[in-house]
Amino acid sequence: MAVELEGYPDNLQPWSISVVVAVTVLALLSVGLRLLARWEKRQELWWDDYLIVWSMVWNIIVVGFIGGMIQYGMGIHVEQVPLEDVVMEAKFLLVAEILYVFNLVWTKLAILLMFYRIFRFSYFKKAAIIIGTFIIAWVICITFLFIFICVPVQKVWDTALPGKCINQVGTWIANAASTILSDLAILILPLPRIWQLQLRKADKIALSFAFGLGFL
16 A cells, blocks of 8 residues: 655656756767867867766766666655566666766866866876776775665565674765865865966956866
8 A cells, every 4th residue: 555655756767767868968968068168279189088088978977877877766655666676776776886886986087187188287187096096996986885785685675584784874974085185186186276376366266166176
C-alpha cells in the first residue's frame, strides 16, 4: 500500500529533466564558446582544451545514465515504482556515481592545466601539480569506495543477500566534502597572483569573479 507523503510532490521527473537539460546546454555552450575564442585568436589548442572537451563528452554519458534512472522511476516515490524498476535504477545509479566522479576530475584537471598554462611561476605550477595529485588520489579512493560500497555489489539493490555494506550516507558526505575542498583549493589558487597585478580594483574583482565561475 502506497504511503501518502504530504507536502512532497508525487513526481519530480519533469523538474529533474529540465535541470539536467538546462545545465547540459549551458556546459555545451561554455565549451563551444571557449573553443570559438581560441579559434578566433588563432591559438593552438592545448591539453586543457582537449581535456575539457573530453569532460564534456563524459558528461553527456553521465546524462545518459541519468536518463536511464529517470526512465526507471527516479523522481517518483519509491512506493509507486515496481520493484524490478527500483533494482534497475540502483544499477544505473551505481555506474552513474563512478562516471560522475571521473567527470568531476576531468573538469578540475582541465582548470588546473589552464592555470598551469597561464601562470608561468614555478611555485604556482608546483601548487597546481600538488592539487592535481590530490584530485587523482581522491578519485582512485572514491571509485573503490563506490565499487565496493557493498560486498557483494548485488547487495546494493538486494539487501536480503548475505554480505556487508559500508555507510552509504557517510560515503556521500565524504565525497561531497572532499569535492568542495578541492574546488576551494582550485578557486583560491590564482587569486594571490591576480591581486598582485597592476590593475584597477574593479578589474581585479572582475577577473577574480571570472576565475571563480569555474567553482560553480
